[in-house]
Ligand code: SRM
Ligand SMILES: Cc1cc2nc3c(=O)[nH]c(=O)nc-3n(C[C@H](O)[C@H](O)[C@H](O)COP(=O)(O)OP(=O)(O)OC[C@H]3O[C@@H](n4cnc5c(N)ncnc54)[C@H](O)[C@@H]3O)c2cc1C
């Protein structure tokens with residue numbers, strides 16, 4: 001390469017040498033020229049064979065929205081006009097600080113008075129087999145875009161590893177260019193550094209709707225191919241064919257040169273507030289630096305750095321103080337914004353607005369009356385306003401109530417009183433978008449006697465669908481009625497304005513498939529719910545989607561997560577199933593052995609006709625279960641909102657009064673119904689005659705055998721409020737007794753509210769309703785029974801056996817052990 | 832060996848909206864929590880109410896609900912939230928290169 005003006009010895013000015021012809025390097029030079037154009041003689045070395053361009057616009061170039069020429073920042077004329085020597089396509093390979101020279105790969109050695117390192121970042125390549133195969137690239141510069149475009153010409157499949165900002169922009173571009181794109185992301189939600197779970201879920205939906213395949217929680221094991229890339233293999237064994245693999249898993253500051261030259265380097269090249277490194281003659285700027293412990297991967301902070309660097313160089317130091325950053329995703333048609341700290345937590349207040357019909361999610365996080373973070377999805381118009389309030393640390397207490405509605409609303413009325421804002425609305429202003437209900441209609445329906453939210457929902461339908469106008473309707477009720485408003489329906493918890501029945505209905509109507517989806521569509525007021533609503537949602541989804549729904553372990557109470565009952569001292573009790581209360585020497589021996597082997601302090605006969613082993617440590621549970629499993633025993637679900645026990649008496653086989661084989665029937669029923677998840681626990685009993693030794697008339701489902709058949713009883717409860725059962729009907733055969741039982745369980749599963757046992761459920765809906773569904777409607781009963789058996793085909797998989805074989809070991813094993821006596825070593829336990 | 836911090840493992844070993852423990856010989860366990868947002872916190876695994884294992888609770892927002900009587904405990908301060916009063920000691924924790932580090936001094940205190 002020819003570079004004539006490299007050493008004009010005649011020039012008496014100090015020589016500034018810049019390594020890196022990228023965004024920060026050139027911006028720093030621009031800032032310097034603006035302050036003092038003649039101060040330095042300038043030479044820029046760039047590894048890329050081209051002039052300086054806007055790197056962030058590589059995504060639009062890939063997507064076909066821009067050409068390279070459109071994104072050039074400084075063309076050749078700029079270098080010439082400012083007397084800057086550009087050495088492009090020849091990377092610097094060494095810095096000699098003693099001699100004050102830099103050397104390039106091409107052999108150029110150049111002396112400097114001041115050196116500026118602006119080498120940016122290196123893409124992080126995950127060290128898996130196959131990472132060096134042709135066709136595996138990063139997404140960092142124009143050459144990468146060229147490779148992607150060439151691959152896209154040929155069509156085929158692309159895999160993008162990494163579901164962050166860069167990865168998604170690459171995926172978007174490749175998919176617009178006609179490739180079949182799969183995104184592999186290690187974390188459970190996309191862009192988890194910038195977006196919370198709710199926004200991440202919306203984003204995933206939107207991208208999938210555009211035809212991309214998004215695999216979250218997916219870990220890459222290896223890239224396969226013979227001579228060139230052919231596919232990506234995940235740790236779970238899945239193989240995804242690919243003609244192109246883009247690794248976009250992260251970046252690392254490019255610090256190699258600086259480190260070799262002996263400069264202070266941490267995560268990045270360490271600089272002070274004036275961008276000066278540990279050597280006063282050497283400066284650094286951009287993504288390659290570490291300032292005050294921080295490294296940055298976005299351009300906004302670089303601009304601030306470049307300003308203070310230039311101020312320092314012309315001896316008018318202002319100093320850089322770090323930056324708060326905000327992010328936008330450049331995927332056309334998908335609006336995402338995030339800024340600041342959105343992790344919430346203590347002293348933080350979350351203000352959440354969800355508008356499912358428009359696909360909007362907004363969350364502003366406020367601490368001590370200041371905005372500390374914001375996540376916006378679908379409507380990002382107010383992003384810059386929130387970001388501004390955040391950066392200025394403005395007191396927002398006056399705006400608090402209207403903040404989430406955005407700048408126009410909050411600044412508009414002057415009076416920040418939501419009631420006043422609603423009062424000011426005209427009569428034909430639309431209140432409920434889903435059902436097209438105006439303010440006038442809501443007010444007139446209140447005037448006609450709808451004095452509660454529920455009544456309004458029932459009459460004019462306002463707030464009955466997505467619920468986002470609930471606040472407006474409540475304000476109208478308060479305005480119209482003053483103190484006469486009747487309290488609304490009992491909501492599940494403070495996270496939502498909906499009650500259990502509304503939520504169940506909407507889950508079915510809108511075919512919802514996950515907890516984040518339900519929270520979004522139903523406008524949850526908190527980002528991830530609470531310990532009341534999450535278990536309820538998890539159950540409703542599980543019941544609605546048998547075999548399909550992926551259970552959310554973190555939304556289950558500890559007993560169900562660990563398949564054992566927690567005790568006050570933190571140990572667990574273990575109750576294996578004893579079918580119908582029957583046992584045998586093998587089982588008894590296995591239990592006795594477990595009690596001895598694991599030093600269980602107590603074993604007792606329960607009120608449910610089986611044995612309970614107490615005081616087992618969480619870590620020992622899988623081993624205990626393995627031992628019990630070896631004797632043929634399975635989980636008794638004594639811990640679950642599930643089928644508990646089927647109590648039986650001895651029945652016709654032994655008892656002189658027995659009319660039918662109550663023991664045998666009890667065992668059959670338990671075999672049919674064990675393992676099913678229910679709104680609350682469910683107990684069954686079968687007594688062989690009306691003497692009722694199995695106490696069948698205080699069970700959720702009780703059978704009393706008589707000479708002519710079987711009396712079926714429902715809705716009994718022996719707990720806090722004792723309730724004797726209602727007689728449902730009498731049937732003639734064992735098979736009918738079982739069929740009615742299955743249908744009844746399913747009706748309860750589908751209709752009762754979470755944590756409502758059969759007794760209060762039947763009191764609420766009435767015995768007649770249950771009879772109508774189970775006794776009078778034979779096809780309906782058959783359908784309920786079939787749905788129950790279908791769902792059972794997925795749930796009768798002994799959870800203890802799975803855990804004993806090592807499933808979900810992380811629930812049981814500690815992550816590490818610490819023993820102070822042995823010098824404080826930690827033993828890591830990989831699970 | 833780093834004197835101040837104990838390296839206990841990878842962040843992704845702690846389930847999101849879940850927790851793991853570090854067993855401390857002769858003392859209370861330390862519970863590590865990871866919120867939906869990916870933040871990691873460490874507390875003694877001991878509810879201020881009746882010593883429930885907080886690690887076994889449900890994590891939501893920046894809090895955990897104790898498995899025994901459902902007190903809500905702040906993950907960042909260890910304080911009981913709402914009407915309840917009490918506090919669980921926190922353990923300084925930091926993430927470095929994907930590894931979770933907890934404060935050695937606090938861990939030793941837990942063992943005492
Ligand atoms: C072990 C056992 C007592 C015993 O030693 O006999 C027992 C123990 C517990 N019962 Fe019970 N109940 C036991 C039979 C009963 C019975 C009798 C029965 O099933 O015939 C009843 C009354 C019948 C009924 O449920 O209608 C009973 C009514 C309750 C109630 C009140 C339920 C209600 O609807 O009012 C609770 C509280 C709850 O569930 O919310 C409860 C809760 C509990 C819990 C789970 C408390 C808890 O949350 O920790 C206890 C767990 C101890 C453990 O770690 O195992 N237990 N409990 C019995 C286990 C039976 C089994 O083999 O699975
Ligand atoms: C596809 C893409 C999209 C992005 N989108 C956004 C966005 O929307 N918003 C945002 O804020 N940020 C975005 N970024 C990040 C942004 O581009 C970077 O923060 C910014 O470019 C960093 O500037 P820099 O000068 O530090 O590094 P760079 O711009 O990377 O410049 C460094 C230059 O130094 C050169 N170099 C390295 N080593 C040597 C050497 N030894 N000798 C000579 N030259 C060398 C490199 O070749 C490179 O040209 C995006 C980045 C990419 C890749």
Ligand code: SF4
Pocket residue numbers: none
């Ligand atoms: S009666 Fe009360 S104390 Fe006894 S096991 Fe049941 S819940 Fe526990």
Ligand code: FES
Pocket residue numbers: 878879880881882883897898899900901902
């Ligand atoms: S021990 Fe935690 S709430 Fe009671």
